[in-house]
Amino acid sequence: EEQLFSIYILKNKSSVLLIKKSLHPFSESHQIFARVGDNITLPCRLKHDPSFSFGASSNRIKWSKLEGSDYEIGVLLSMGLHKVTFGRFQKRIHLLEADENDASLLMTNTELKDFGFYKCEISNGMHDSTFEVEIQMQASLSFTGVVFPYSPHLGRYNLNFHDAEAACLGQDAVVASFEQLYQAWKGGLDWCNAGWLSDGTVQYPITRPREPCGGRRTDAGLRTYGQQNKFSSRFDVFCFTVGFAGDSSLLPRLILTPFFSTAAEACLAGGAEMAKVSHVFAAWKLQGYDHCDAGWLADGSVRYPISRPRMKCSPAEAAVRFVGFPDKKLQLYGAYCYQAQP
Known part of the structure; x- marks a missing residue:
């Protein structure tokens, strides 16, 4: 019979890493659609014959976020009256506990890093259930x-x-x-x-x-x-x-800098940061940003946004043109900077 187990490394109250995933099959899976800043509920319930109920005080509940092939990040661990939350989830999550078999998780002020897959494991010694919940990002009419x-x-x-x-x-x-x-x-x-x-x-x-x-x-x-x-x-x-909610001051801007290594400092001096690929695509697609000069981005790539196709820029189509990942010692490019919304 295959053994079901998981191994913990408990570093401190603010972080738990599971170095080996438990082998429980998921009994159910759910999708939750949310936007940054939303308050959401991730469902999880113990499934069993109610005539064998032990009561909520005997339930062991573990919520974790699936972060890759080898690791899970601890979110919450509950054993009766004892509950511990971990890392960036502290003060933003708690159990719904609508009844003795409910292990649903309430999450407030959803952050970008929260999107992805979660696992809920709940047991009371006689019965156990394992759920997978995915939080997906959803655009609204006012936030494209x-x-x-x-x-x-x-x-x-x-x-x-x-x-x-x-x-x-x-x-x-x-x-x-x-x-x-x-x-x-x-x-x-x-x-x-x-x-x-x-x-x-x-x-x-x-x-x-x-x-x-x-x-x-x-x-x-x-x-x-x-x-x-x-x-x-x-x-x-x-x-x-x-997107950027229509604030034109948030558009990336190109600055001149001799080296990639000094680009971050040059952006910071102007109260900004090096633009990411998402910043340029959002400005190009949602606000028609157009700039024919290629510039460094934070990931080391060089790109430029063209909304008005023309010779020597992008003659055939509107696009974010991709130059590649050049040698960072080249002095052929400026850098795109982005000022985050306060």
């Missing part, structure tokens, strides 16, 4: 967003699913959902490299059928590779980021 493709400096097709999550988070974004990619495709997104979506599928949007992007005789649409192994399969990723 943009989907953009991303690959790291190592080149295309180098991200497993968990690397993809981290890559998007590093760009102030989350992995896009199928619905978000579909809406982006309807809006004209055309990209031949396949990328992860939040449901674990790998897809890419084509508005102009051509070789080798699925062939010329196929219809326009979302090409799919279906579900892929989140640990061993490697692709690019489609990220989703929210």
Whole structure:
């Protein structure tokens, strides 16, 4: 019989890392759609015959956030009257406890880092249940967003699913959902490299059928590779980021700096930070940002946004043009800076 277990390393009250995942199969899974700043409830209930109830005081509840192939981050641990919350979740979460079998988690003021997958394990010695809950980002009518493709400096097709999550988070974004990619495709997104979506599928949007992007005789649409192994399969990723709520002062701006190494200092001197890929895509897509000069971004890539196609900039289409990840010692580029909203 296969043994079910998990191993803890308890460093201190503010951090718990599980170095080996428990092997419990998920009995249920749920999706929650939220925006940054929302208060949400992540559902979890103990399923058992009520005639064998031990009462809430005997329930052991563990919530954790799935962060990759090897680690989970502790969120909450409850054993009867004793409850401990960890890290950045402290003071923002507590158990709903609507009845003796309810282990649902209330989360307030949802942050960008909160989006992703969570696991709830609840048991009372006789019965146990394990749930998976995904928090997905959702745009509202007043807070729109943009989907953009991303690959790291190592080149295309180098991200497993968990690397993809981290890559998007590093760009102030989350992995896009199928619905978000579909809406982006309807809006004209055309990209031949396949990328992860939040449901674990790998897809890419084509508005102009051509070789080798699925062939010329196929219809326009979302090409799919279906579900892929989140640990061993490697692709690019489609990220989703929210917009700037219409404040034109938040648009990235290009500055002149001799080296990439001094770009961050130059941006900071102007009360800003080096722009991320998400900042440039959001400014380009949502506010028509247009600048023909290529500039460094925080991830070491060089890009420039073109909303008005023209010669010597982007003659064929409006796009965020990608120069690549050049040698950082080159002095051919300025740097894009971004001033966060106060």
